Amino acid sequence: MKKFLFLSSLFVPFLLPAQDKQQFLIRAGKLFDSESGQFKKGVSILVKYNIIQEVREDREPSVEEKKNYTLIDLRAYTVLPGLIDAHTHLLYREEIHPGNNLPGLDLDKVLTMDGDAYRAIYGAARAKAYLEAGITAVQDLGNSGQFADVALRRAINEGLVPGPRMRCAGPGLSTEGGQVPGLIFKHREIVNDEYRIVKGPEDAVQAVRENINQGADVIKIYSNNTPNNTRLSTEEIRAIVKEAHLYGLRVTAHATDNKAVYNAVISGVDGIEHGYQVDDSTLELMAKKGVILVPTDGDSISLRQYLKLSSMSEKEIADQLAWDRKFLGDRLQRAVKKGVMIAAGSDDYVDFKLPFAEPSIRTLIGYVESGIPIPRVLQFATLNGSSQLNWSNKIGKIKRGYLADIIAVDDDLEKNIQSILSVRFVMKDGKIFLNKL
C-alpha cells in the first residue's frame, strides 16, 4: 500500500478499492489496434492482475462481471497500448547556454557538480512524469553515470517510485573522448565516469561483459561520438555485437552521419539512433537486415524552444524551423519508403523549459509534421518500440497474454495528434497511475 503515497491524493478514493480487486473490465470508446494500425470501435478489455486476459466486443457487463471486476468506463476516450520511448536519458539534463561554443560544457558540470546520487533523484522525478504522460516503457541509453539508470530501474520495479518499465544501457561504449569534447589531456579520465572507453576488439568484449554483469538490458555504442571526433572500428563493433548476441542482448548505435550508420550496420547492430545524414543505399541495407531506425526528431514547439533559448531572432527561428523540418522529414520519408522499421525515440535531455516528459511526447507530433500518418506514428511508439526494446512478446499491444499497459487520451486522436498530450488514464502492469476521467 505504500505505493499510494506517491499518487496524488485526488485519485486515492478511486484507486484504493480498484487496486485491491485486481481485476478490471475496461470499456473502450475507440481502441487503437497497434498490429493492424486500425482504430476499432466497441471493444472491452479484461485485465487480471498484470495481464490482459481478454479483448472482446463490448457489451453490457453481466451481474457476475460487475461483482468480480472493477469497471473502468473509457467509452468517451481513445484507448491505446502504453507508449514506448526507445531513446531516453532520464538522468541527464543539458541546459542551453546562448553563445556557448563548448558543446561538452554541461556534461562537464553534470559529472563534476551533480553526481550520480542527485542524478538518480532527478531521474526519479522525470520517471514519474513520463509515466503520467502515458509512457509506460523506455529504453534509457546511457548518460546516467555509473549504472545509476540500473538503480532507478530497481527502485521502480520495487515500487519505491512510480515510473515506466526501463530497459537500461549503463555507460555507452565509445572511443576516446566519449561525447565530452575539449577536455585537456590531464583531465580526460573524467569521461570514464560517463562512458566506457573501449580500446580495441578484446577490450570491447570485456566492456560488454561488464555492462551485462552490472545489469544492462541493451548495449549502446557510439559508432561516431558526435559532438566529439572519434569512431569505433568495424572490428570493435563486430566484437561487441557477437558478445552481446551471445547473451541475447540487442546492440543499438548512436550514428549521425552515413559512414557511422553504414559501419554499424555492416558490423551487425540491431538499431540505429538518430541517423540524420543517411544515404538511400544504407537505408536499403538497414531494411534488408531488419535494423530499426530511431529518428530522434523534435516537433516544431520543442525545436522553437531550443532556438529561442539559444537567443535567435524570430526570423532566424522561422528559417531554421523550416530547414529542420524539411531535412528531418525527407530523411524519415526516405527511410519509410525503403521499408526500414521505425521506432519512436525522443533523445529527451535538453532542458527546453517545458514540463518533464512533454518533449518526449512531442516527438510523435514531430513525426506527423514530417508527413507520417497518425496510425503509423502510433505504431512507431507501440508495436515497433516493443521490438527495439526486445519486448515484442510482452508490451506494445492490447492483446490477450500481454502485460496490462493501457492508456486513454481524448477521443479525437485518430484525426488530431495533439490529443496525445491529453492523457486521461494510465495503467501500467495492471495498476492505475493516473485517472483524470
Ligand SMILES: [Zn+2]
Ligand atoms: Zn541520446
